[in-house]
Amino acid sequence: MYLSKLRWLLFLLVVPACITKVEPDPDIPVVSFQSDIVPILSANCALADGCHAAFGGEFPLVTHADAVRYVQPGDPHGSELYQVIRKYAGEEAMPPKPNAPLSDQQIGQIYVWILQGATDN
Numbered sequence: 001m002y003l004s005k006l007r008w009l010l011f012l013l014v015v016p017a018c019i020t021k022v023e024p025d026p027d028i029p030v031v032s033f034q035s036d037i038v039p040i041l042s043a044n045c046a047l048a049d050g051c052h053a054a055f056g057g058e059f060p061l062v063t064h065a066d067a068v069r070y071v072q073p074g075d076p077h078g079s080e081l082y083q084v085i086r087k088y089a090g091e092e093a094m095p096p097k098p099n100a101p102l103s104d105q106q107i108g109q110i111y112v113w114i115l116q117g118a119t120d121n
Helices: 002-018 033-044 064-068 080-085 104-115
Strands: none
Touching: 033 064, 033 104, 080 104
């Protein structure tokens, strides 16, 4: 009985010491939804003539709430938004021509925004 309690005590002391908090990389600036992502979505996805516009598109991408419906915060590769912007050809490529594809910088910003938690900042 005493040995069992000693094991639990040792477990409770050792395990928290082994867990490390992952800190954000200070060399990667925080990507802002409002100032970095909204301009990309507005210019390339939420076009006034259709696509993902607020009142004309099947899948609006105008607000943060719209965008995060297609995102797994922290997991760009598991996010539909990231997956479709990485397609460069075919009918599923987003955005469609003449805007396709997004630049590598724009795709990178969306990637980092999702990786950083896809916050509404």
